[in-house]
Amino acid sequence: SALNLQLMSLTLFDVFGAALGVFVVLTVCKFVEEELSNINMPEMKGKEGRFQYTITDVKITELNLTHADLQFIPEVGLLFDVQNSSITLSFHRRILYWFFYDTGNINASAEGVNINTILNLIRDDDGRLKINNITCDARIDKMKAQFSGTLGRVYDFLASFLTSGMRFLLNQRICPALNHAALVHVNSMLETIPVRTEVDQYIGIDYSLIDDPVVTSRSLDMNFRGMFFDLSHQNDTLVNYAVDPVIREYDRMVYLALSEFFFDSGMFSYFTAGIFQMDIVNEKMPKDLEMLLRTTYFGAIMMLNPALVEAPLSLQLAVNSPPKTSIKTSGATVVMTAIVKVMVLPPGQPPVQLSSMTMVYTHIHTSFFYFFRILLDFFDSNIFKIFSNQSALESLALIPLQAPLKTMLQMSVVPLINNWTKRGVQIPLADGMDFIEEVVEYHNGFIVIGANLHFSKGLREMISVMPPPHMAVYVEPTEALPYDSDITD
Structure with a gap:
């Protein structure tokens, strides 16, 4: 049948190879940064020796995806690879030590952030391009924190413990956030393309x-x-x-x-x-x-x-x-x-x-x-x-x-x-x-017509103007309390 023959071909070549390819990578990086910035971190409570602590209002204030690459993996899909990057966070502390009660902010940074994401693309039942599956592996090598306030220096020994718990949570939340972004948000954008x-x-x-x-x-x-x-x-x-x-x-x-x-x-x-x-x-x-x-x-x-x-x-x-x-x-x-x-x-x-x-x-x-x-x-x-x-x-x-x-x-x-x-x-x-x-x-x-891609909007802006797709449900994963004697920095 004529309907099953190739009539029109679209090829996206060597995205990272040219100057505009770098622009595409930067656009994807910006989208990833926006998605990770929206990660919701749970309240952390626990006890370490004489210290009782509560950590709230965890916010990712800055992402520095300095080493990012977008590649084609034959017969697999598109690879977005982030290596040796960093994340800056802030969160609020409430600490009780004996009879002393103290509050203040903690500034923390995650270093050695590595994210490896592979998107598998298919044709859906309507003939649209669709992300069928995403394989994600995220790892943060180390974190460090700096306390402020009256007893800031006294609490420095807590930094290793708290940052280990925070690193544990971040490692578990990066991939679900990117999975949601790809399978829901990006697929929603692809659904707006008429077929x-x-x-x-x-x-x-x-x-x-x-x-x-x-x-x-x-x-x-x-x-x-x-x-x-x-x-x-x-x-x-x-x-x-x-x-x-x-x-x-x-x-x-x-x-x-x-x-x-x-x-x-x-x-x-x-x-x-x-x-x-x-x-x-x-x-x-x-x-x-x-x-x-x-x-x-x-x-x-x-x-x-x-x-x-x-x-x-x-x-x-x-x-x-x-x-x-x-x-x-x-x-x-x-x-x-x-x-x-x-x-x-x-x-x-x-x-x-x-x-x-x-x-x-x-x-x-x-x-x-x-x-x-x-x-x-x-x-x-x-x-x-x-x-x-x-x-x-x-x-x-x-x-x-x-x-x-x-x-x-x-x-x-x-x-x-x-x-x-x-x-x-x-x-x-x-x-x-x-x-x-x-x-x-x-x-x-x-x-054959050749062209370069131009984005007049960021991916987040492109997605935000669209209604959510039907039957798209994202369940926030539940986390155990990060205090765990097996957690090491």
Whole structure:
């Protein structure tokens, strides 16, 4: 089936390799920092010798993820690796020592923070990209604390005990926080990306993934359906004979490959929706063209019947087959054929057909794109032929009409068609993401567009504006009291 073939490919290359790749890593780091900053730490109570203590209001005040990397792990997923980083915390203490009661703040720092997270990506039932599983390993090598207040120095010996408990809790809470961020928040953002949407009132487009993403050592490859459809006949689709796109470029962060079928399915959908037909009559008929029709070959035919001389003229245009796209290294060519009927409309009488012509319009285009929106704009100028469906002799008589009919189509018919096709189709991206620095390359059978990613919003901001997904439940893990004789610093 054509629906199971590769129609559109999206490849994310070597994210950490380029300057903008560093920006992506920084964006991910900022998101991780925001998630970890929201970790809720439980109240700590305990007794150590003559000391009774209560620790509350634990807050992560600063994260310094100095050594972070984003990598592709073949056949596994995306690896986000943080090494030898640090976390700064503050918490409030209440301590009873014999008859002395003391309160104050504790500033602590965690050093040697190592977080290793692997995201496994799949295609969900609707064809969306989804994080299926997350493997996380977090470790904090050591912590130290500094007391303030009247008896601050007296309590220094408690620092090792308290920081050991705090390190124990943090080690247990980092991965659940990141799991929640990925499986709930990021998946919620991915759910906002449309996989099947309306382009206009006539056609829609299917962006759904046709299989699970493939992760190689340098890329994340995703094959999309990339097919247009007529909204009124959604099961009426075109058979795909186009070659599968192949992406070999690596200079940009994202590469989008579009086969001939992508464009052909758009033209096919508009054709089945009945867009490519119109009737040019009365005020829609250019006066210069009407004068030309009356004073050339068709005027001679009308003179044979004086009752038709003053009757209005009409041009009925109907594309008789879906336009066909051909993509070569030199550019893209779109061929359209249509039947043009020249009619006379005598008042109170049935229309009289003067001629039936076949129009062949070929447009060679070197750019389909404007601000990275896919434009199905294929009418400008170039090759135009018209010949009679009735006789070779009439085809010769129509030669003087080639140029004026072409001009008429460019001035009246083409704008009507481009009113729909020039709207373009937005590339499916989450709100806050966009492509910049685009480059287009033509290959035999497909087009490859390279671009870099730009984030106009942080991931947390992108997620915060979205409603939570249905059935997304996060249960806060319960922790035992951190006081444990087996805990060592």
